[in-house]
Amino acid sequence: MNLVLHLLLLTLLPPLMGGVIGRVRALVAGRRGPPLLQPYYELVKLAQKSAVISPTTSWVFLAGPVVGLTTALVAGLMLPLGAASAPLSFTGDLVAFAYLLGLGRFFTSAAALDTGSAFEGMGAAREATYSALIEPALLLGMMALVLSTGSTSLAALLGGGAPSPLSVAGAPLLLVGVSLFLVLLAENSRVPFDDPATHLELTMVHEVMVLDHSGPLLGLIQYGAWVKLTLFAAILVRLLLPLGWGPAWADWALLPVGVVVVAAGIGAIESSMARTRLLLVPRMLVSACLLSAFGLLLLAR
Amino acid sequence: MIALLAGAALTFSGGLAALLAGRRARLAGALGAASASLGGALILVPALEVLRGGAPLTLTAQLGAPWGAVSVGLDPLSAWFAVPLAVLGAVGALYGASYLPAHAPASRTGVAWFSYNTLLAGMLGVLVARDATLFLVTWELMSLAGWGLVSFEHRRPEVRRAGLVYLAAAHLGTALLLSFFLVLRHHTGESALLTPLAVGSALPSVLLALAIGGFGAKAGLIPLHVWLPEAHAAAPSHGSALMSGVMVKIGVYGLLRAALLVGGGPPWFGPVLVALGLTGALVGIRMSITQRELKRALALSTVENVGLIVMGIGLGAWAAARGATEIAALAYGGALLHVWGHGLMKGLLFLGAGSVMHGAHTGDMEHLGGLMRRMPWTGALLALGAVAIAGLPPLSGFAAEWLLYLSLAGGGAEFTGLTAVSWLVVLGALALVGGLASLAFVRLIGIAILGSPRSDRAATAVESPRGMLVPMGALAAAVVGLGAAPGLAVGLQGGVLTQLAGPAASPPDLSGVSLLAAALWGGLAVGGLLLWALLRRGGVRSGETWGCGYASPSPTMQYTGRSLGQILAQGVLVKTMTRPEPTPLHPAPARLDDLLVPGLLGAVYVPTLAWVAARFLALRRRQAGNVHLYLAYMGVGLVLALAWATLSAGGAP
Amino acid sequence: MPHLATVVLLPLALALVALATPSNRLRPLLVPAAGVGHATLTGLLLWGAPQAAEGAWLGLDPLGRLVLGQVSLLFLISALYAPGYLALRPDRDNRPCVSMCLVFVAMMSLAILSRHIGLMWIGVEASTLSTASLIYFNRNARSIEATWKYLLIGSVGVSLALLGSFFLAYAGLSAGLETTLFYQDLLDLAPQLSRPWLRVALVLLFLGYGTKMGLAPMHAWKPDAYGEAPGVVGALLAGGLTSTAFLAVLRFAQLGLAAHEEALVRPLFLASGLLSMGVAAVFMVGQADFKRLLAYSSVEHMGLLVIGVGLGGGGTFAALYHMLTNAFTKGALFLSAANLHRAYGSKQVSDVRGALVRAPASGAIFLLGFFAITGAPPFGPFMSELALLSAALSGGRVLLTGAVLLLLFVVFLGMGRAVLSMALGPAPEATARDVQADSFATVAPAALLLLLSLALGLWLPAPVLDALRDATAQVEGRP
Amino acid sequence: MPPIVDPLLVTALLLNFLLLGSSRLRSLIRWIAWQGVVLGVLLAVAHGDHPGPRTLALAAVAVAMKAGLVPWLLYRTTRQDALRREVEPLLSFVSTLLLGGVGTGIALAFGSTLPMLPEHTTVLLVPAALATVFTGFLLMTTRRKAITQVIGYLTLENGVFLFGLTLSEAMPAMVEIALLLDLVAAIFVMGITVNHIYRTFSSADTTALSALRD
CATH class of the missing domain: 1.20.890 (cAMP-dependent Protein Kinase, Chain A)
Incomplete structure (x- = not known):
């Protein structure tokens, strides 16, 4: 039963994130904004459309979206979403989590380069470099959790049974929390690092990589992106909210609410600030790494 | 033991016969390839047997005057390094049989095979040698054979330069090793490699310092790695596959043997190895990102991976010194698994690079592109190799790095104070190296293989013959197999781990990684089917790549290798772009060399x-x-x- | 069992025959004939192991046997090279060259066999004079200069040796003993000789015969002489004359050790050896002429020999072993260098390109010879250098071992740059000037010498090993 | 050692200075011939009053060689180089003389450190020999022409021979004759080489001989 619930949450929740963010941006700007379920409609529409594929591309172009989505879903399997522990968990799966996302990123970048267009190359270069710089922040953040709970498996770290990390270590984890939020924004190309809503190819990072994907390919990519966003939000939620004291259904309900709150937060940030200059982005990434490193040092002492 | 020596003898005599075959290239090729692959098989069987728990083999012979008593042995540590030697040697030989005719003049094929086979035999000799004289002789034989391979195409001036730099580094390494064995013989009166020393005064530190220098020169440790990029780029592809895949590991083997001999060694040994390994990894991958030539990028990635292996060994030694056997087992296990994994992956990549140069007649990334459509098999195999070596999950690169992460996490949690902090910093740096590695290999694959061809040579590239693709396919299968079931390989590490980290050490459990690999392959299959179904229903139309509506897009508009690595090269880490300052009075020829990466060799040694x-x-x-x-x-x-x-x-x- | 003197008289007789034979073509054949004769006589002598009769002028002690065997073998193989070479130079009248070469061998044998210091001096002096004309074979301005320098420095050195011999005799006289210059008597009286005379005599003798060996600071003639002399003469000088001079130096070292003068002998040898290696290293880096490069390599290896003796014990054994391996490898290098010189018509390193392509056989021998002489394992010099270094380290001399290793590395770099740039790369198209390609007669001897060096590296046959051990025992003064 | 030896040794020392000081080639050859004569007489007189027939024959041969054959040969070679008969010194005459003097002083001091036999103590034989050797050496290193270097070598040999006198019993006659022959051979070969130098360089100036360098 828990497995079915986990899969349901993992597959259905992500597009809602997109809808919430869109709606919050609109409300802040004083508009009504698109309906909450807009992303679901988009996915269904894209699934039926026909795909346009450039003659210069090879099978890698098609593999990009598939690998992107699959790695996100498999990573999702490793994350404990509700009360029950994650279906797929083994010691050291936090490393697997990070590297799975790396695999997804590898193939989307390769697919972008496969089209042979200057813009997609630019996007691939930025994406790959920024993710390389943010990787230490993610892993050091995870290490902070490992230190506080003692096990290297995500299920144990964030699972229902474990005491909420915040209560155990307090302040240092706040630092790690902020750093993980920055990681979330960077990994999913949200505003401070990249502006998903722009249509200027030269300024995009993630969006320009998927410029040439159309129809079902684009659908898969967007769906994969939202799943990744949900995963990071779930980590943040498990990190901040204490769990496991209430009945099982409360935990299952608490996660979607938390995730929606995080989505609202992202929407608020997106509408309040603009994208930073490209040259400054590496500096912000490195500062995110330092944040989690300091958090870790405080813990390790 | 006899089978092992017979294998080495067969390989060497095959090479000699190939040399004597002189002008008849086909005969030389057949002789060389057959003897190398057969020799490889003869070596593989006893090695696996010893690893599976068989008793270590030893043989002592009383030779004539200059040698004295010569003893030869195969214990789990040597067997572990003999396996990739045999596998890669055999596969490389088969590949070489069809690669060489197109790349070597008929008269010199014999020389190539003689060097290749002598390198194989020399490396095996080093692995089994148990006394100083035999060790030094086989070691230098290996170096000279390597030189034979590196300066094979000595018509090109840069190959000759690479040969000289290689020889100088090899000779420096041998001089340090010579003093290592002399100090050993002077203090202990005999020079057997097996009997561990009583922990004397300053002796272990001196011995280990010499060992790091001597073996590090061959393994490509950071200050002495300068010869590696040029040498591996200059050698014929199957030669550089063997050198990158196995020869640098023999340097690592030597380091392990020295550590064993000295019995764990002084407290500074672990941290120094970790520092050297990590710096090597960072510098190696950083340089690889800005390289323009395919094989130089791969060679620098070898520097990175050897750095990772040496870091693993350093962590193991460090943990063992502090008594944390379980963490030491993890670290050593990761390093040893990476020896196998990297051997296979790097071999596959170098053979792929050879196939690209065979098809497109150039190794320069800025002239390649669009090969996936023209050389589908080579492209696919290279892509697979790239994913694997970037350490990404379903393939063989991930398990080793995963073990290293586990040992670092374990160490971070268990140790306290400065050690814990340093282990965690190393973890962060390892994550950075992992990220940069995937950037480097996305760049390698994206620029060289994908996109549209940047030169007519790339446009008219033709797929390599079956003789080259089958060995690459075999290596690819091994990479996938090791990725899916690393537990099998790690299971064999029992003997080696007990040697390195003491009897309490047991091979780590990797069932989780296999589970992950299974889940991933399943997910990919389902995803592929889903996409296929959707595309079939919705239909597929062909349309030009979106170029912002630009009238006449051309392949040169594509992103280039240098621009892909430019962000790192420019701002974040090291500034290597040089702007020429045009002289005010009479304009001197200004030249923008944006890939001026002097590296240690150009800036310091020369x-x-x-x-x-x-x-x-x-x-x-x-x-x-x-x-x-x-x-x-x-x-x-x-x-x-x-x-x-x-x-x-x-x-x- | 032939009488000892026949080894000296045979070459002399053939020299006279050479002077008599009219035809320029037939005369070179006398050299291999002499080689074979000399080798068979030496073989018989070494086989029979005659004891040095009391008071006899000529005798064979273990040291002499070793050096005579090595010189004879080297001469046999180099002699095979001579006819092939002289055939290539029909323009030059080879009467002086052939006869002087035979006189040279005779005088070397005399110096090796003599038991009387004066007689040994005459042997060495005569060999100097006879080689002078050999060096002048090419009859051009550079070879006349080389000959002049060789003659002048050689004669000064040898006369110093004569003065040293007189000092030695006077040492006996002033200590009240009956004066004698017979080596065996001096050896027995050694402890009673008067100290100051003996010490000055030893220094003079070491410097005198050291000049013939080419040790620094008396090495200046070597690059000129080896650089200008034809290949086969270079091989004979580098392999033969140096070994004979080394024998003389060893004899006086033995005398010094017998007279308990370690404090004088050992440091003198070590200092001079290190100085030679240092000078050789300095002059080999960036050397433009590859024959001079080989000459400096010879200076370096003489330094190694003397360091070995200076170390004593295992060091002397290693030095003698190195004398053998070095002589043959150096012979192979000089012969192949001569072939390359003729193939390219120039001695400049920059002119020779792609030797492996244009003259494959000589190029390969030259390259392998380079690897051998800089101590690459399968070859002999590696084994002897290994023995020498372990002797140095077992004597606790860490600094010395480090210095020797460093100098060997510098030499490797200097020589490597030159040899590799010559051997590898595409060969320039052959202009008319350099028409003489390799012929079997000029390549086979060099290959044979290289094989000999390889054989000595892989396996030391029992008789050679015993000869080395007895010679070491004799020098070290142990019974 | 009979008392007659001392004046002869003093003349030998005197000849050294004359050699160092002479600026013309012909005078240099004349002094070297006189040195040969002094040496021959010393050889005859050195051992007791009644020299045996053997030593007399040896002395005669020595004088014939050193005073007769060699100077005649040297004279013949100098005739080829008609123009330049002077001795071009690298170092000025005065400084070579001074160096000669210092050398003799050192030789005297050095001679005194060595323990001499009772009958040799009074005689300044060893210093004279060493001084002559040093003069020969000086002549070779500071003179420009090849001929002077040959003469320098000859003086050096005479010095060594002078010292040899003390050991006349130890050296059997045959060896002494052989030594003599060898010296002559050396001079003979050097003479031939000097002729060749003349033919190739048309002057015997050895400073021109510096093409072979690194």
Whole structure:
């Protein structure tokens, strides 16, 4: 039963994130904004459309979206979403989590380069470099959790049974929390690092990589992106909210609410600030790494 | 043991026969390839047998005067390194059989095979040698054979330069090893490699310092890695596959053997190895990102991976020194698994690069592109190799790095104070290296294989013959197999781990990684089916890549290798772009060399050697060629000697 | 069992025959004939192991046997090279060259066999004079200069040796003993000789015969002489004359050690050896002429020999072993260098390109010879250098071992740059000047010498090993 | 050693200075011939009053060689180089003389450190020999022409021979003759080489001989 619930949450929740963010941006700007379920409609529409594929591309172009989505879903399997522990968990799966996302990123970048267009190359270069710089922040953040709970498996770290990390270590984890939020924004190309809503190819990072994907390919990519966003939000939620004291259904309900709150937060940030200059982005990434490193040092002492 | 020596002898004699076959290239190729692959098989069987728990083999022979007692042995540590030697040697030989005819003039095929087979035999000799003289002889034989391979295409000036740099580094390494064995023989009276020393005073530190220098020169540790990129780029592809895949590991084997000999060694040994390994990894991958030539990028990635292996060994030694056997087992396990994994992956990549150069006749990334459509098999295999070596999950690169992460996490949690902090910092750096590695190999694949062809040579590239693709396919299958079931390989590490980390050490459990690989392959299959179904329903139309509506897009508009690595090269880490300052008065030819990456060799070693040579030249003027000066020198020498003789002897009767 | 003197008289007789034979073509054949004769006589002598009769002028002690065997073998193989070479130079009248070469061998044998110091001096002096004309074979301005320098420095050195011999005799006289220059008597009286005379005598003798060996600071003639002399003469000088001079130096070292003068002998040898290696290293880096490069390599290896003796014990054994391996490898290098010189018509390192392509056989021998002489394992010099270094380290001399290793590395770099740039790369198209390609007669001897060096590296046959051990025992003064 | 030896040794020392000081080639050859004569007489007189027939024959041969054959040969070679008969010194005459003097002083001091036999103690034989050797060496290193270097070598040999006198019993006659022959051979070969130098360089100036350098 828990497995079915986990899969349901993992597959259905992500597009809602997109809808919430869109709606919050609109409300802040004083508009009504698109309906909450807009992303679901988009996915269904894209699934039926026909795909346009450039003659210069090879099978890698098609593999990009598939690998992107699959790695996100498999990573999702490793994350404990509700009360029950994650279906797929083994010691050291936090490393697997990070590297799975790396695999997804590898193939989307390769697919972008496969089209042979200057813009997609630019996007691939930025994406790959920024993710390389943010990787230490993610892993050091995870290490902070490992230190506080003692096990290297995500299920144990964030699972229902474990005491909420915040209560155990307090302040240092706040630092790690902020750093993980920055990681979330960077990994999913949200505003401070990249502006998903722009249509200027030269300024995009993630969006320009998927410029040439159309129809079902684009659908898969967007769906994969939202799943990744949900995963990071779930980590943040498990990190901040204490769990496991209430009945099982409360935990299952608490996660979607938390995730929606995080989505609202992202929407608020997106509408309040603009994208930073490209040259400054590496500096912000490195500062995110330092944040989690300091958090870790405080813990390790 | 006899089978092992027979394998080595067969390989060497095959090479010799190939050399003597002279002009008949096909005969030489057949002889060389057959003897190498057969020899490989003969080596593989006993090695696996010993690893599976069989008793270590030993053989002692009393040879003539200069050698004295020569003892040869195969214990789990040697067997572990013999397996990739055998596998890669055999596969490389089969690949070489069809790669060489197109790349080597008929008369010199014999030389290539002689060098290749002698390298194989020499490496095996090093692995089994149990006393100083045999070890040094086989070690130098290996170096010379490597030189034979590196300067095979010696018509090109850069190959000759690479050969000289390689020889200088090899000779420096041998000099350090010579002093290592001399110090050993002087203090312990005998030079067997097996009997661990009593923990003496400063002896272990001196021995280990010499070992790091000597073996590090061959393994490509950071200050002595300068020869590696040029040498591996210059060698024929199956040669550089063997050198990158196995020869640098023999340096690592030597380091392990020295550590074993000294019995764990002084406290500074672990941290120094970790520092060297990590710096090597960072510098290696950083340089690889800005390289333009395919094989140089791969060679620098070898520097990175050897750095990771040495870091693993350092962590193991560090943990073992502090008694944390379980963490040491993780670290050593990760390092040893990476020896196998990297051997296979890097072998596949170098053979792929060879196939690209065979098809597109150039290794320069800026002239490649669009090969996935024209050389589908090579493209696919190279892509697979790239994913694997970037350490990404379903393939063989992930398990080793995963073990390293586990050991670092374990160490971070268990140790306290400065050690814990340093282990965590190393974890962060390892994550950075992982990220940069995937950037480097996305760049390699994206620029060289994908996109549209940037030159007519790439446009007219043709797929390589089956003789080259089958060995690459075999390696690819091994990579996938090791990725899916790393537990099998790690299971064999029992003997080696007990040697390294003490009897309590047991091979780590990797069932989780296999689980993950299974889940991933399943997910990919389902995803592929889903996409296929959707595309079939919705239909597929062909349309030009979106170029912002630009009228006549051309392949040169594509992103280039340098621009892909530019963000790192420019701002974040190291500034290597140089802007030429045009001279104010008469305009001198300005040149923007944006890939001016001097590296340690160009910036440090060459200038110092040039300076020393200049000093020697100045000294030489003293002997200005006229005989009076010579006689004057003789007179001075005589007077000094006489004065010394009479004065120093004092008043003796 | 032939009488000892036949080894000296045979070459002399053939020299006279050479002077008599009219035809320029037939005369070179006398050299291999002499080689074979000399080798068979030496073989018989070494086989029979005659004891040095009391008071006899000529005798064979273990040291002499070793050096005679090595010189004879080297001469046999180099002699095979001579006819092939002289055939290539029909323009030059080879009467002086052939006869002087035979006189040279005779005088070397005399010096090796003599038990009387004066007689040994005459042998060495005569060999100097006879080689002078050999060096002048090419009859051009550079070879006349080389000959002059060789003659002058050689004669000064040898006369110093004569003065040293007289000092030695006087040492006996002033100590009240009956004066003698017979080596065996001096050896027995050694402890009673008067100290100051003996010490000055030893220094003079070491410097005198050291000049013939080419040790620094008396090495200046070597690059000129080896640089200008034809290949086969270079091989004979580098392999033969140096070994004979080394024998003389060893004899006086033995005398010094017998007279308990370690404090004088050892430091003198070590200092001179290190100085030679240092000078050689300085002059090999960036050397433009590859024959001079080989000459400096010879200076370096003489330094190694003397360091070995200076170390004593295992060091002397290693030095003698190195004398053998070095002589043959150096012979192979000089012969192949001569072939390359003829193939390219120039001695400049920059002119020779792609030797492996244009003259594959000589190029390969030259390259392998380079690897051998800089101590690459399968070859002999590696084994002897290994023995020498372990002797140095077992004597606790860490600094010395470090210095020797460093100098060996510098030499490797200097020589490597030159040899590799010559051997590898595409060969320039052959202009008319350099038409003489390799012929079997000029390549086979060099290959044979290289094989000999390889054989000595892989396996030391029992008789050679015993000869080395007895010679070491004799020098070290142990019974 | 009979008392007659001392004046002869003093003349030998005197000849050294004359050699160092002479600026013309012909005078240099004349002094070297006189040195040969002094040496021959010393050889005959050195051992007791009644020299045996053997030593007399040896002395005669020595004088014939050193005073007769060699100077005649040297004279013949100098005739080829008609123009330049002077001795071009690298170092000025005065400084070579001074160096000669210092050398003799050192030789005297050095001689005194060595323990001499009772009958040799009074005689300044060893210093004279060493001084002559040093003069020969000086001549070779500071003179420009090849001929002077040959003469320098000859003086050096005479010095060594002078010292050899003390050991006349130890050296059997045959060896002494052989030594003599060898010296002559050395001079003979050097003479031939000097001729060749003349033919190739048309002057015997050895400073021109500096093409072979690194």
